[in-house]
Amino acid sequence: MTRVDYYNDPNAPKANSIAVAVSAFIQDDEGRILMIRRTDNNLYSIPGGQLELGETLAEAAVREVYEETGIRCEVTGVIGLYSDPKHIIAYDDGEVRQEFSICFCARAISGTLQPSNESKEVKWIPTNQIGSISIHETIRLRIKHALQGDSANPYFT
Numbered sequence: 018m019t020r021v022d023y024y025n026d027p028n029a030p031k032a033n034s035i036a037v038a039v040s041a042f043i044q045d046d047e048g049r050i051l052m053i054r055r056t057d058n059n060l061y062s063i064p065g066g067q068l069e070l071g072e073t074l075a076e077a078a079v080r081e082v083y084e085e086t087g088i089r090c091e092v093t094g095v096i097g098l099y100s101d102p103k104h105i106i107a108y109d110d111g112e113v114r115q116e117f118s119i120c121f122c123a124r125a126i127s128g129t130l131q132p133s134n135e136s137k138e139v140k141w142i143p144t145n146q147i148g149s150i151s152i153h154e155t156i157r158l159r160i161k162h163a164l165q166g167d168s169a170n171p172y173f174t
Contacts, residue, residue, distance in 0.1 A: 019109045020057040022153045029105040032115040039078040040065025041123040042163035043090055049143050050160065051125065053085050053136035061152045063159060065118065078121045086139045087131030090123040096163045097172030104155050120159045122168065
């Protein structure tokens with residue numbers, strides 16, 4: 018399945034669905050950020066995905082990080098709640114989703130970097146290289162909020 022993200026684009030298709038999604042911002046001891054290169058749009062992203070029935074938001078974040086990266090983690094806080102109706106995600110099956118995502122801060126516990134069917138590449142990327150890789154601007158926003166580090170006041174739209 019392929020995906021196209023639109024942000025502040027007057028030509029974006031009209032949303033026909035919404036789903037709860039989660040993502041996790043994780044840094045290692047050197048301050049590098051855990052990132053994947055998505056298989057559906059070829060962009061770098063922090064790991065994340067959709068909430069499944071029977072799990073909590075934090076459990077979904079832990080599961081998605083492990084599935085996409087091979088890294089086991091624990092959630093340590095909330096970075097923000099992202100529900101901007103100007104961020105539209107269109108899939109090739111006809112679903113057009115309005116963004117609704119909770120971004121968590123997490124800590125790696127164990128594991129080895131390993132790509133999956135959703136991540137063609139998994140890397141620890143130094144923060145000074147984030148500006149030089151292909152990332153959607155909504156993911157850049159999450160990274161910016163995470164690096165600002167105000168966990169007492171999560172971002173929300």
